Amino acid sequence: xxxxxxxLIICPVTETDYSIEAVKxxxxxxxxxxxxxxxxxxxxxxxxxxxxxxxxIFNTCGDLITFHGVEYExxxxxxxxxxxxxxxxxxxQKNPDLVVIGTRGRRPWSKAVLGGPFFGGxxxxxxxxxxxxxxxxRKGKSQ
Numbered sequence: 001x002x003x004x005x006x007x008l009i010i011c012p013v014t015e016t017d018y019s020i021e022a023v024k025x026x027x028x029x030x031x032x033x034x035x036x037x038x039x040x041x042x043x044x045x046x047x048x049x050x051x052x053x054x055x056x057i058f059n060t061c062g063d064l065i066t067f068h069g070v071e072y073e074x075x076x077x078x079x080x081x082x083x084x085x086x087x088x089x090x091x092x093q094k095n096p097d098l099v100v101i102g103t104r105g106r107r108p109w110s111k112a113v114l115g116g117p118f119f120g121g122x123x124x125x126x127x128x129x130x131x132x133x134x135x136x137x138r139k140g141k142s143q
Contacts, residue, residue, distance in 0.1 A: 011037055035070075042086055075090065
């Protein structure tokens, strides 16, 4: 499958600058190949406060996406401790062509100290477990 045949990009988002960078990348890619983006946000408990926080994140990200003329949808998920798990469930169900996710990108030495590769972080767990291509985006790396 060539890059032109991609149709769905999943982009998990939080309130961090890392997510904004990932949304920028996803938007650039989606615009070039006319793909749709699914923004996914995980909350610890589904209540009005968390829904409003998610909507605020979606609005910020959505402004970036629509600026590039790209269609998008949003999805709020609930999990109490391991946000990568419900994100992986959505990835398995939706079967996207690509996942674009922001990461702090810990230094190699801290990964070694903290337990080896793919220790802990949501982005790393998704990269390790997703069957599709995953792009990890660090803050400040997009143009």
